[in-house]
Amino acid sequence: MTTEPPSPGISISKTAEPSTLDVSVGPQHPGSGHCRILIRVDGDYIVSADPDIGYVHRGCEKIAEYRNYVSNIPHLERPNIADAIHLNWGYVLPIEELQGVVVPPRGKYISTIAAEMNRIMSHLYGLAIMQGVFSGHTTIFMWAFGDRDLFIELAEMLTGARLTYSFLVPGGPRRDLPFGFEDRLSRLLDYFEKRLVEYDRIFFSNPSVIARAKGIGVLKREDAKKLGVVGPVLRASGVKYDVRKVEPYGAYADLEFDIPTFEEGDSYSRYLIRFEEMKQSVRIIRQALEKIPKGPIARKAPLVAPEGEATGRVESSRGEITYLVMGDNSDKPSRVKIMNGSFRNLIALPFLVRNVHVADMPIIYGSLDYWPVEADR
């Protein structure tokens, strides 16, 4: 780390310079919970920050070692409940690779549709809470949450659950598209595209939002590469990297979409990049609904995985998720390792909040779209 992090625990008497003060932000604070950030302030400026995470550490990786492959799915998607399908898919891919199961094309298309719907939901959640509430904008919270509920309804129709789908198992998705789903989804997308224009008017072009977020927390391209951040945070700094393009999974190889990037790397461009990604997701779902082939949705997969290890990755809404799954000829994995977007983006937080006003920290934190439960696992 380039800064010297303060010692753990609150030690106001032990501050390095007489003018500085250590302040503990969290785990109970008006913005969000389950993460404590220990900041050292000098007047109104933050000198250094030390994220103290782990308030939601539930030992997923250890639990995964004594449950079998399929019963691991529910608890491995809990870390990011707003983005459950990507966590699920990332875990299923390496198992399929180990077992040599190939998902039929229709199954791939259904998974892709579900995943992109989930991406929209997750970005709407981020827009509502992480970006809306944190910059004191309540209207966008109400709007985005209202529209998110429409997507949740459709996800419920498809998978049977509002947030925790457990939709993909080794071999393919659990269910086919229900009757009338395509029609409802395309009507919802029509509505949503109109809403996106209004979002732009009320939030992204809002002078007060621009004044608060523009130029705050600039992450330069070289720093972004060096720190190894992922997902929207990386692409907002001008690095064009998306697992959907570099290593296409699901049906992404057949579909056309762009990877939006921005050069500035500030909080405002991190806000905008999610907005652009939602537009791309709409485009992807439209194409997938058009091109979806007929046929079986899933293959039968064994409950046992052979010995060996496989690494699979997907692009979740918070960045690339890499799963390492090791099999040992039994029905339980011998090791599951999760490397997810939030944990990898965490390093950007102490880097970005140095020498900014205390009041800008929520903006930067919100623009990273950090999901503490995912980082803690």
Place this chain on the structure above:
Amino acid sequence: MSQVSLSREEAIIGQLKARFPEAIEETKIDRARRVTIHFEKDHVQEIAMFMRDELGFDHVKGVAGVDLPTQKKIEVLYFAGSYSNAEVQDFIVILKAKLPRDNPIIASVVSVWESAHFHERETFEMFGVKFEGHPDLRKLLTLDNWEGPPPMLKDIKFPEMGQR
């Protein structure tokens, strides 16, 4: 899958082997875009430096530990990836080093790959692997006064929680 040409993977392995003839113990191409390299633990920093400067692997996606109680070893895995080198952007190179289980010590790669900072802290906490030269090796996730053994080791069970 066997028809896919694996020349890019072989090129990476070839370069590493040519540079570190004695440090690289074993190499394997898992499939297209995945390369596993077993190396001797003392050379971790040189290999990381070479990977970063010559091959363009500028970040790690994660650092993982794997406990192997039967071999009395702990394996440390580095998942290296690249943003800057468009040729190998889609690769994950898994570097593996075996450490003795009773005294796992390895040099830290934070000076080379800054992105390994929190990952090394996590591995230290979960497996007890000491990363020498890490600027700030503290516990990260578990209870602040966690006194028990590193929880991810295979023989650590928590019977009071109903584990078998």
Place this chain on the structure above:
Amino acid sequence: MSQDTLQDFAGVWIGKMSELVQTIIGSGPIKYIVNWSRMYALWPVHITTACCSAEFGAMMGPRLDPERFGMQAVAGGLRQCDLLIVEGTVTKKMAKRLKIVYEQMPKPRYVIAMGDCACSGGLFHDSYSIVNDVHKLFPIDVYVPGCPPRPEALLSAIVKLREKIRRQEVFA
């Protein structure tokens, strides 16, 4: 009269006064007025313990609109809050803080345990860093099972809690 006896005298009187006030408030129409106003001022603490918070957010959203029951979306400080919603898993690290948060809240305070995890351990019951018995940390008024519970379930728990408050004694 010496200083001591004066103080004793006053102390007795103040004690009697407060008893008197308690009986007046605790009986009859004033009790209902006090409870009625408490019912409409359930402000939740904003501490999210785990993933159930996503559904808490959905409950706070425009669909269900708990503000019609007097729940303000985000109250500023702990001292203004009287409802603690335990949103999911309580880890050992969080349990300490949660207890501090509970103790800092002014009385009367109410607790809703949301999600299987807060009720009984749930999905992660056998993990090494989980507190399974949240009810041992503080008394819980309403349990909402589900993983995660639907926002409607949480809202119905709040309605239930209001019912409980309506019938309670003022000085419990």
